[in-house]
Amino acid sequence: MNNPYLPWEAEVVERVQESASIVTLRIRFTDPAIRRRYRFDVGQFNMVYLYGVGEIPVSIVSDPQDEQLLDHIVRAIGRVTRALVTLKQGDRLGIRGPYGRGWPLHEAVGKDVVLITGGLGCAPVMSVINFIVKRREHFGKLTILQGVKHANDLIWRTQYERWAMLPNTQVLLAADVAGPQWQYLVGKATILLDRAVLDATNSIAMMCGPEIMMQACVTELLQRGFNPESLWLSMERNMQCAVKHCGHCQYGPHFVCQNGPVFQYPEIDELFGHKGF
């Protein structure tokens, strides 16, 4: 039987507290046969089921070639996530997936890669950074731009510092509100673009975060001569089934769970920025 609605049992192998409200759950299927069979692309997501409560979509941030564990970064923000972050090692949950279309990494090979994230919505882009850093030689210049509201919101600070040391890599961080120890930029995410040295003709940009931020970045990048086809955005909508049936995630003609969550800008430019879709 092939029932797309039925989760598989999985267990939490490790729990990493990333910040007060963010936890990485390292998960594996309890059935070894499913573990062997399961494959995903960078940028895809799973439906994570908390027993007796419900399912939510969570993007997979581990490396697709790591066959042991599936990493999910969860931020305590809603009903389900606030309980998910309290799971401990050995706790069981349900997983089904992977779903959706991930990041265009094949297209990015040989090109400069610009990765822009805003706010705390950085999980989907973390998977790309991790992927590229591991295969650094296949890509051109890597530019990582991360904007946060408060300086305190920046997690993985040491990771960013490590990435900044890599060859041919620029890392720029900005906070709307700087704290006492903040040695980076102050302002919106677009201020990062002002400081970045980008080759519009041979770059691919991938972004994730609040839509208003992505909108500002798209405008700026287009002005700087980026081809609309070279801009990729990760969209977030309500998802309940992840198999294109429940209708919640519709974004105009698209079902974000299937046609997205990653979109090429011209695919969504008709509605992008319109409140209510």
Next chain:
Amino acid sequence: MTRGTLLNLPHAALGSLLAVLRQQGYNCIGPVVRDGAIVYRRVHHVSDLPYGWHDEQMPGTYRLERSNSPRAFSWAVGPEALKPLNFASGETLWRAERNHEGQIQFEETLPAAQPTAVIGVRACDLAALQLQDQHFLDGPYRDPYYAARREQLFLVAVHCTHPADTCFCASTGDGPQAEYGFDIEMYESEAGFLVAPGSAAGEAIVGELQLSKSNDSQRAIAEEEVRQAARKQTRTLPSQNLRDKLLASLDHPHWQEVAKRCLSCGNCSSVCPTCFCHTEHDNPALDGRTTEHVREWSSCFTAEHGDISGKPIRVQTHLRYRQWLTHKLGSWHDQYGRSGCVGCGRCITWCPVGIDITKEAAAIYEAQLS
């Protein structure tokens, strides 16, 4: 299957059709009068059918009246027909059980569907069925719950001769003549029915009845009556494809104008035979040892529909109505190659404040032209 000769089935012999269907193991469902409306329920005997009943429908109003007509199918569609038979309004998708060690076992709960024959299906509802089939069956993930029930359906169409004031199937190209998707088609007249099979399964049933052939003039009269039903319809949509017009009018003031009247109650989407949105949640037992994962009909008129981590993206009514209309008449074209409206008029009749999809679409369409 090409259309064969029409056969004569006198009114008095309709019972034999039901008898054959039952003999072949079908549970028979058909129109009955219940709570002031014509709805589809189990039919035990032909006398359960709404002989002589007619409906009077207007925006926000539905009334039944009775005459001496010998016909059982002189009415336009009621609040629901095929949708709930395939896409259940609420059902358990799977159960989970958690033991003392915390291990979870999942078990799917597929419906045990019975062969079901539906008598008196209308063209608009067959068109809607095709759209629901596309949505639930043809995508990358086939919905096993919908499929289990859909595979058991046997459909007897009766061409519509009594459109309501709210009907506009002629304008969407979906009726009143049923063109596809049935196992048997029937024309109703004062004298009885003209019958033809539309599938191999239909042929097997009709073959059992040993009916006499009708003549050409009988067919001509029957077909003319259906054509007249098309001409009686007064409502129309401005075009069969409003996609670009609607998407170019997202900031039109008319959305706000509709929102003044709209209750955002979701009744239009519940009665719509093509609307497919549903929500999922868990129903755990009080002791917590077992839980059921259920789904039920939802609507883009709820806050829940556009909720992202506790923040709804469509708080105001005009955004919800715009989502519904631009999907139904707009982005549906991108998704399924045609409009999502089959002209059944249910959303007009069953809207408590009588909002009329044809008028609202026209208001936006015309303003856009000028």
Next chain:
Amino acid sequence: MNTEMVKPRIAVHKFSSCDGCQLAFLNAGPALLELAELTDIVYFAEAGSLEREVEIDIAFVEGSISTPQDLTRIKAIRENSAYLITIGACATTGGLQGLRNLYASNTRDWTGAIYARPEFIETLDESQPVSSHVKVDLELWGCPVSTQQIMTALRALLFGVTPGDDRDKICMECKRRHNVCVLITKAAPCMGPVTRTGCGAICPAYGRDCYACYGPAENINAEALATCFEGLGLLPQDIARRFHFINCNAPNFKQAGTIWRNKS
């Protein structure tokens, strides 16, 4: 399972009310026995459990705040309770007795009209929801609330999760039940399009119009529904009474009713 809470201590309190919502516990049948297994019921006057002054995890509160004594008591309960749930229209919006907030000119007049010796009556000027005086963690609407609402909320808390809050209109549930709409077929002034779900659409299932005992749903358009009722032939004062009823002090019902009362 190790994530399960230790047996939480629960209490069921009563203020100005008819006791009907407490029946959601007493009528729970076998679920009541299970509840007794899963929790420690430390205070429940109607069921005979009277340990009042202890710290508890979940307090269920029935009834509105309408006397000075109520006021003192609800503050004490709040202090002793980690999580406070109002059950029913009285506790959540002030209830049917809240009509006096809208229709009685002053306390002296109405107590005098009802009681032979009004000087013995001690009352606040208004019948108020619990949330007017203390923080409420969850509101369960309805007159009365159902066993299922209470058990669903309790189960979520036992799982360590915030209980869900379904604020959809009852029309959604009514259509799922395949009820034929009484407003459309009978011109009945059904409050369904402005009323919060939770009852299972009982009234329309028996052919009668909803009278909004579950209070307002999210994003209601009371004015449009009132105008629709006017079209059905209701007089302004009758329209006002549709809103000024069990949940008359819910802000948007209060406002809608007052608009139509002023038209009459």
